[in-house]
Amino acid sequence: MSEIPPYPPPPPLPPEPETSPAAAEPARAAPTPAYPSYPSAPPAPSAPPPDYAAPVSAYPAPYGYASAAQPRASRNLRTIIAAGILVVVLLLGIMGYVFAGYVYASSRISAAAGAINTLDSRRSYVNTTFDLLEQQASTLGTQSDGSVGKATATSMVTESQGLRSGLAGNDQGLVAARTHLNEQQWLTSLSQGRLTAEAARIDHGRKAIATVRAAAQQYVFYGHFLEDYYQADIDLTALIATATANDVAGAASADGSLEDDLTKALQSSANVAELPTELHDRLLDLQTFANDFGTLLNAYVKRDQAGYDAANKAIKADTAKLGAYDPAAPAAKIKSYYQHYRVDFNLEMDKATA
Numbered sequence: 001m002s003e004i005p006p007y008p009p010p011p012p013l014p015p016e017p018e019t020s021p022a023a024a025e026p027a028r029a030a031p032t033p034a035y036p037s038y039p040s041a042p043p044a045p046s047a048p049p050p051d052y053a054a055p056v057s058a059y060p061a062p063y064g065y066a067s068a069a070q071p072r073a074s075r076n077l078r079t080i081i082a083a084g085i086l087v088v089v090l091l092l093g094i095m096g097y098v099f100a101g102y103v104y105a106s107s108r109i110s111a112a113a114g115a116i117n118t119l120d121s122r123r124s125y126v127n128t129t130f131d132l133l134e135q136q137a138s139t140l141g142t143q144s145d146g147s148v149g150k151a152t153a154t155s156m157v158t159e160s161q162g163l164r165s166g167l168a169g170n171d172q173g174l175v176a177a178r179t180h181l182n183e184q185q186w187l188t189s190l191s192q193g194r195l196t197a198e199a200a201r202i203d204h205g206r207k208a209i210a211t212v213r214a215a216a217q218q219y220v221f222y223g224h225f226l227e228d229y230y231q232a233d234i235d236l237t238a239l240i241a242t243a244t245a246n247d248v249a250g251a252a253s254a255d256g257s258l259e260d261d262l263t264k265a266l267q268s269s270a271n272v273a274e275l276p277t278e279l280h281d282r283l284l285d286l287q288t289f290a291n292d293f294g295t296l297l298n299a300y301v302k303r304d305q306a307g308y309d310a311a312n313k314a315i316k317a318d319t320a321k322l323g324a325y326d327p328a329a330p331a332a333k334i335k336s337y338y339q340h341y342r343v344d345f346n347l348e349m350d351k352a353t354a
Contacts (some may be wrong), residue, residue, distance in 0.1 A: 007319065015313060041206070101188050101189070101190055104187055112202055115174050116169070116174070126345060129159060130162045130338075133159060134335055134339070136155060137219075137334050137338065138335055153226035153227045156222070157351065160219035178199060178203075181199050208348035218341075221273075248297060251297060255290055259291070262283055273337070286322065293308075295311040
């Protein structure tokens with residue numbers, strides 16, 4: 001295989017023809033512009049940039065062109081203003097909540113205080129009634145007339161019942177005021193301390209009323225007991241009078257009434273708190289006397305001399321025992337017991353009005 005000879009080199013280029021300056025091609029004229037041109041504005045004089053920001057364009061950018069960027073300082077200012085308005089609104093709301101809660105709580109407290117003051121205006125009446133009841137109860141030690149004693153006991157019952165029911169309206173007013181103190185707790189949360197203190201005052205006022213009611217109820221029981229007790233005394237007086245007059249039939253009737261009324265007195269004595277034992281024992285002694293006197297009358301009717309003598313001896317022993325009775329001792333105990341109701345009432349009222 002024979003080798004292929006390399007390509008021969010290209011021939012040299014011919015020399016460029018010489019041209020004279022006069023024969024040079026004239027310069028082409030500038031193309032005519034499609035639109036008429038206007039002279040450009042002269043360059044702005046050199047001056048330092050202004051200290052203020054460029055004004056925001058009054059009109060939005062044309063379609064297809066980017067709008068001018070808003071200055072960052074303007075956005076921050078609007079945020080600060082909005083935050084300030086929000087803080088002011090919150091502060092006004094909080095102030096309104098506190099003020100409304102204070103006003104509402106104050107109105108509830110004022111109503112509660114009014115109910116307590118109304119109760120306090122009855123304080124003199126309660127203490128005066130306590131005085132009267134104590135005086136009536138003390139007649140147990142001084143009253144020898146059963147009829148007068150029974151009338152006094154009936155008056156005691158009437159006064160006690162009036163005292164017990166007379167404060168019912170005051171208690172209802174305190175209950176209503178106490179209930180209103182717990183209303184709208186979402187609004188009065190900042191005034192709970194004042195509301196709690198006022199509620200405690202109402203509670204003391206209601207305790208005072210409860211004390212009066214308890215005392216009045218006990219005076220009612222005691223008055224009913226004294227009615228039966230003095231009725232037995234009336235029967236005993238009638239029995240002695242008929243026996244002295246040798247009225248056997250009248251004495252027998254009086255003795256039967258005495259036994260019945262003594263049974264009633266012993267039953268009613270069970271309702272009286274802290275009844276002195278002297279009173280209960282005297283009733284038992286009177287009951288024994290009535291039984292022995294009935295035996296005496298039966299022996300007299302039957303002409304049973306031995307039975308009559310035995311009954312007469314027993315009656316003398318009963319009479320001696322009854323004669324040793326001191327009515328002042330139980331009367332003092334009764335007065336001492338009932339005084340604690342007055343003390344407790346005034347103590348609770350002092351706390352309610354403090």
